[in-house]
Amino acid sequence: MEAMKEAVDLSLREMRETFASGRTRSVKWRKTQLKAIIEMVKDNEEKMCDVLFQDLGKHSTEAFRDELGFVMRSAATALNSLDKWVVPRKSNLPLLFYPATGKVISEPYGTVLVLSSWNFPISLSLDPMIGAISAGNTVLLKASELSPNASAFLAKTIPSYLDNKAIKVIEGGPDVATILLQHQWDKIFFTGSPRIGKIIMAAAAEHLTPVTLELGGKCPTIIDHHSVSKDIMSIVKRISGGKWGSCSGQACISVDYVLVEQSFASSLIEMFKPVIKSFFGENPKESGCVARIVTKKHFQRLSRLLNDPRVQASIVYGGSMDEEKLYVEPTILLNPPLDSEIMNEEIFGPVLPIITLRDIQESIGFIKSKPKPLAIYAFTKDEKLKTRILSETSSGSVTFNDVMIQYMCDALPFGGVGESGMGRYHGKYSFECFSHEKAIMEGSLAIDLEPRYPPWNNFKLTFIRLAFCEAYFKLVLLMLGLKR
Numbered sequence: 286m287e288a289m290k291e292a293v294d295l296s297l298r299e300m301r302e303t304f305a306s307g308r309t310r311s312v313k314w315r316k317t318q319l320k321a322i323i324e325m326v327k328d329n330e331e332k333m334c335d336v337l338f339q340d341l342g343k344h345s346t347e348a349f350r351d352e353l354g355f356v357m358r359s360a361a362t363a364l365n366s367l368d369k370w371v372v373p374r375k376s377n378l379p380l381l382f383y384p385a386t387g388k389v390i391s392e393p394y395g396t397v398l399v400l401s402s403w404n405f406p407i408s409l410s411l412d413p414m415i416g417a418i419s420a421g422n423t424v425l426l427k428a429s430e431l432s433p434n435a436s437a438f439l440a441k442t443i444p445s446y447l448d449n450k451a452i453k454v455i456e457g458g459p460d461v462a463t464i465l466l467q468h469q470w471d472k473i474f475f476t477g478s479p480r481i482g483k484i485i486m487a488a489a490a491e492h493l494t495p496v497t498l499e500l501g502g503k504c505p506t507i508i509d510h511h512s513v514s515k516d517i518m519s520i521v522k523r524i525s526g527g528k529w530g531s532c533s534g535q536a537c538i539s540v541d542y543v544l545v546e547q548s549f550a551s552s553l554i555e556m557f558k559p560v561i562k563s564f565f566g567e568n569p570k571e572s573g574c575v576a577r578i579v580t581k582k583h584f585q586r587l588s589r590l591l592n593d594p595r596v597q598a599s600i601v602y603g604g605s606m607d608e609e610k611l612y613v614e615p616t617i618l619l620n621p622p623l624d625s626e627i628m629n630e631e632i633f634g635p636v637l638p639i640i641t642l643r644d645i646q647e648s649i650g651f652i653k654s655k656p657k658p659l660a661i662y663a664f665t666k667d668e669k670l671k672t673r674i675l676s677e678t679s680s681g682s683v684t685f686n687d688v689m690i691q692y693m694c695d696a697l698p699f700g701g702v703g704e705s706g707m708g709r710y711h712g713k714y715s716f717e718c719f720s721h722e723k724a725i726m727e728g729s730l731a732i733d734l735e736p737r738y739p740p741w742n743n744f745k746l747t748f749i750r751l752a753f754c755e756a757y758f759k760l761v762l763l764m765l766g767l768k769r
């Protein structure tokens with residue numbers, strides 16, 4: 286660990302010197318790095334798919350959609366938009382401040398730390414990096430030790446494409462993260478669990494470092510079958526894609542559980558069965574399209590959740606597991622007990638509980654009784670229900686009539702609230718996430734108003750009162766001695 290401490294010290298010193306040199310502030314440098322990220326992904330498509338297969342058993346199509354393609358699109362968006370993003374924004378100051386002018390400029394924080402998680406180890410490492418580079422920062426990335434092949438790939442490949450005095454990768458687990466967190470950073474961007482998020486925030490507090498925490502939680506999905514009955518097969522397909530088609534449910538925005546009226550539950554379950562078969566065939570384990578559970582420990586956690594006898598009794602589809610192959614079959618539960626672990630921790634696996642309610646309107650109260658989720662999904666055409674969801678619940682995002690797609694849409698901010706995180710990124714929001722918005726006021730010495738200064742008197746008090754209300758006409762009258 287002594288060697289690691291020295292390596293971290295050295296990296297940090299080099300990144301700080303690079304930032305101080307001003308090189309990373311130039312738009313040209315930022316664009317060169319963004320282009321290099323796109324090149325890196327293009328040149329290494331096969332290798333990247335290989336490491337994602339080795340770490341998570343992801344099919345290359347899934348890997349391209351969720352990671353490689355996503356990263357290239359994100360870098361291209363930043364590249365094409367950077368000229369616009371960096372332009373200082375003029376602020377229209379109230380007349381009160383005339384003839385001063387105002388603007389806001391985006392200033393890079395400096396040297397930022399990115400800690401990422403294992404479930405999308407390429408995109409959750411490179412996408413924050415794209416934001417940090419766009420904003421003109423130097424960056425140190427530590428990917429997750431639980432996706433070791435992806436982490437090693439990034440550590441080996443990034444230095445040969447990007448400016449390695451400004452952008453660095455260090456491999457390791459919690460012990461390395463702990464060393465990194467002992468240092469002062471200008472910004473920390475963390476993707477991971479709420480439990481570790483608290484450790485990150487406590488360490489950041491030591492230096493008053495700003496943090497973005499991209500955390501997880503249980504994302505509910507409401508099906509208001511009355512208003513969407515005609516489209517129910519597409520809905521079942523979308524939910525199945527969201528639950529089982531992206532890292533086997535090991536995704537922060539995965540559908541965690543479904544809320545539906547009691548009368549519709551058994552029909553719904555019957556609809557899921559052929560869809561799952563159409564996605565993964567008769568033998569999903571051998572289909573090559575079901576990602577694996579990341580480690581034995583994670584597998585054992587899932588099997589513990591499923592092996593609760595009360596949860597076992599709720600299995601209506603699937604349920605088989607193979608520890609050696611780290612495989613959990615796409616599984617559906619009907620009404621597992623609400624006090625079971627599976628209904629109280631983020632499932633992060635291919636298990637879908639269906640919870641029944643007497644009336645779908647009760648879904649609002651159900652969601653409100655739990656921590657604020659990263660996403661709420663609702664399939665409904667009922668505008669009143671939509672309004673209730675938006676106004677009565679709180680979550681990182683709400684998506685109507687689809688699942689997970691909001692993540693891909695970089696025109697929308699992505700991030701959590703409460704236990705699901707703080708801060709947001711994607712597209713322009715990534716640039717903002719890694720920028721300090723500096724207020725610039727250009728004052729004028731042409732006019733100097735005496736009421737600003739002591740000695741205080743009633744005239745000055747009246748002047749200040751009117752100024753706060755921007756009552757310009759009354760101010761003129763006061764100055765002319767026509768108002769008291």
Ligand SMILES: NC(=O)c1ccc[n+]([C@@H]2O[C@H](COP(=O)([O-])OP(=O)(O)OC[C@H]3O[C@@H](n4cnc5c(N)ncnc54)[C@H](O)[C@@H]3O)[C@@H](O)[C@H]2O)c1
Pocket residue numbers: 400401402403404405409427428429430431457458459462463476477478479480481482484485498499500501502536537538631633659701706
């Ligand atoms: N909001 C999002 O964008 C998003 C995306 C993916 C995953 N997640 C969430 O991440 C969680 C799963 O990911 P995970 O298991 O990698 O999370 P994690 O919190 O265990 O690990 C995340 C990172 O923290 C580091 N870490 C672990 N222990 C640490 C410690 N004691 N001190 C400092 N750093 C430490 C890890 O090395 C890793 O780099 C889920 O809760 C999921 O919802 C959120």
